[in-house]
Structures are given as structure tokens and as C-alpha cells.
Amino acid sequence: MSVSAELLEQYLLTGLMIGVLYIVMALGITFIYSIMKMTNWAMGEFYMIGSFVQYLVVSRFLGPDLWFIAVPVAGLSVFVLGMIVERVLIRPMFERGMEARAEYATVVTIALAILARGIVQIWSGPFERSPGSTMPTFQIGPLPIAGDRVAASIGGLIVLALFWFVVKRTWVGLALRAAAQSRDGVQSAGVDVLRLDQIAFGMGVALAAVAGALLASVYLVYPLNGLITTTKGFEVVILGGLGSIPGAIVGGIAIGLVEALGAALVATNYQNAYGFVLVLIILLLRPRTGLFGERVRTA
């Protein structure tokens, strides 16, 4: 099957753009893991909640022209929601000092995911909604690109820059980086590691919510919309290595590009499968760590 160079370029550009949002998803997963050593399986539900907040705020208050104001609203409200969820449901697993507490916390997030999906399904029904988009189609050279996709990836880049700033340039970021290196270490420096967990969890799920908000008009809004994007997030994390921020970036771009190439060269119908093929190959080559991951739990 032959593809024109122009079409291929267009696919690759789309792949890069969606890759930025995979990075955002993966960063949320990997960031929570790097601080709390737990996997948050409810990431997709926070993505879903973010997309619903976007939909409600745009459709009820702002209108599609002012969609970009709804994105920080979605991010901040899910940040607060995440902090509350962490305090009420996750922290009790960490406070009692029992064995395998990160595993218990992980199980809690699975239950939370099912619960959140169920509640939203009861409340909103299974319908797909769209906040609508008034973004014009962009013309990049000879290539037409859907405006809401361009906007989503630019929004994703802004969120990544903001995340970088918070982690590298603020006091909270200093404490979070230290906690990622050694939980015991920050505790013996007198820093309250449970407070840091709460902030990290809030930040991580806020990243997912922002991805959901940015993609609301592209992938639509419905109770199960978090599944596919989150799966992509986990693919990226496995590819790049759990706990690795450079891994999340390289992995996000790689999955985005592989999907685009697969769609262009093989078939669009299997778009969601190509990433898995790449993941399988990397796992065969570097089964322990992915591309950049930390070597843990070799026992």
C-alpha cells in the first residue's frame, strides 16, 4: 500500500500532537507513582470527570468560544477533588504502617474507578456529548489539521511547561522531588510526607483531568471515555519506564507516532493496537525497566 508523502506528513503531525496529550496522561501516572509508589488505576475516571467539567462549563456558562477558560477550571476542580479523595480513601492505607500499603492503595483506586464510572453513568446516561468547537481548521503548509486537535496539543504543551515549573522551581516542587528520591529521607528532614502524597495525587489526577478537558471535543464526553486514553497513558509509562519523566516524554511521542504510522501504512481501524505492538517489542528487549525506568523490586 502506498501513501503520498503529504498524507504521511499529516498523519505524523497528528501523531505528534496527540503524543503531547499521551505525555500529559503518562506524567500523571508516573508522577503519582514516583512519590507514592502506587499505581492509580482511576486515572481514566479523573480524565472522564475533567472532560465532563469541561462539557458542563462550556455548554452551560461559557459557550464554545471561551472553551480555554474551562480547561483550568476542570484542572483545578479535579485537583481539589483528588486531594479530597486522597485524604479520605488513599491516606488511610498509608497511615496504619501496614505491609504492602501501596498495593492496598492501588486496589482502592480500582474500586474508585468502578464507582466513579457507575455514578456518572447513572447521572448522565451512556450518551456521547460534545462541548462543540468553533476552532477553524489550520493549514500547516499543504496540510489541513483539525483546529481542536491543534488547540489541545498546544494546551498540553502549556500544561507540561506549568508542571515543569512547579516541580523544578517552587518549594513544593523541591519537597516533591526529594520525596520521589527517598520517602524516608524527607521524613527524617521533618517534612510531612503524607501532605506531599496528597499534593502529588491532586497534581497527578489534575493532569489527567486537563487532558480530558482538552480532548473533550475531539474524543467526546461519556462515562467510559477515560478507558482508551488512560490505556495509552499506561502504554507510555510501560514503554518509558515507571517513575521516569524523560521516559514519559519519549514514550508519549513514540506511541503517538507509531499510531500515526500504523494508521497511515496499515489501517486506521486498528489505530489503538499499534502502541501495544511497540510496548511488546520494548518489553521483550528491556523487560525490567522499559526505556528509562528505575530498577525496583528485583526480588
Add this chain to the structure above:
Amino acid sequence: MFAPPSAGPSVPLLEAVDVSRAFGGVRANQGITLRLERGEIRGLIGPNGAGKTTLTNVLSGIYPPQSGDVRLDGASLVGLTPMQISRRGLLRTFQTPKLFGSMTVEDNLLLPALARSPLLGRSHQRRARERAEELLELTRLGRLRRLTARSLSGGEQALLQVATGFMVDDLRCYLLDEPFAGINPVLKERIIELIRHENRTHGTTFLVISHEMATVRQLCARVSVLAEGRLLTEGTMDEISADPAVISAYLGKGGA
């Protein structure tokens, strides 16, 4: 904020009363009573296995004592977590530096300023930065500030480790576990200078565990000696080094 009101000058700053701690059959600390006066730099010596590190762990809350009491300024610390104890102003270092290897020297210093809350007010931020500058100057680590802690020499790491404790606002009592072990004389001198400076300017009380007799003699007016889990004796370094019980503890029973 967390400190109880001072119980008055007659109460020692840090007090271990009849403290015991065993691990299985090993009785690491047996009925140890130790009192540190305000503003004192006390030495703690003893042969290997005498129970020095266990005592430090009990004092700093890593293990609770199985019997006896630990009091800071008259208030019992038993049952508090190490973090709660450090918030009351009792801090400790570990034999191997617990620095954040991939973070810079400066970040390592700033971190303990976040001990109260990860969200600092402006004035607190400014004070922390000023204090970090002062410590970078005192330790002469200023020119290494942007390097990662991992890239420092062992001695520089030990110096930085001691300095991080002084970032805690209301540090009252600082337990230093072997701060001089295996460190070159120049850096050893800098650590001593730093301890003396903080003792003089902030009235910080120290308990210094060390094997280096010459350094202990130089730094500490009074020294406590542990042997086989018990407090053997206390006194000036001169008194202690003349004590036959101490000599036999170091040389082994029947050795002297």
C-alpha cells in the same frame, strides 16, 4: 508552635531516664540515664557495640524504649514519631549521610525549611534563603551549591548533612552520630567550627557520638561513656581517660 513551654532552667534539656531497649536476646541499652544541660556539647563514646547508636535511635524516636522515659524540656517524647520529635526541636544525623543525591547542595539545605508545611509563606521563604546563604558561607560549600550532593566528597557530604539540621528553625538539641568518621582533618575542623558557631550563636545543645578521642576532647567539655549497653561513667575527657573502668572497657575484660 509545637514546643511545650520551657519547664525552667532546673530541668535538663534532654533527659533519658532508666532507658532500656533489647533486640531479641541482645540488651543494647540497659537502664541508661543521661542528662544534657541547655547549651552543652556532650560527647558520647564507647567501644563498638556499646549501644551508642541504639541510644540515639531511642532518643530520636526510631525505636521506642521498652522501659524508661525520654524527655525534652521536661515533656516525654515516648510514643511520638521521629517526625513529631524533630518538630519539637530534637534532630539527629545518621552514620551514613542521608542526602538527596541527585539534588543540588543548595536544594538539600533548603529542604528542611519545608518541615512545617510544604506551602511556605513569603517571610518564611526569605528567612530560609538567608539562613541557607549563611550556612553555605559558614561551611564554605557556597561554590559547590549547584553541584549534586552525590558529586561531593564523603567529608563534604558529612559537613552538608550536619548543616542541613541547622535549617530547622527551632532546633534545640542535635544528636550527631559519628559525624567525623573517616573524614579528612580540614573538613573535620570545619564541622567542629560549625558546631561551635551554632552552639555559641543559637545556644543549640549537642550530643556528639564519636570514636575520635582527640576530636571529642577538643569539642566536648563533658563526656559520657557507654559499655555493654550501660552508662559506665561521665566526666571530663581527662577524668575519663584516667578511669580504669573505661580503659578496661576499651581493651576488653582482663585486658588491662
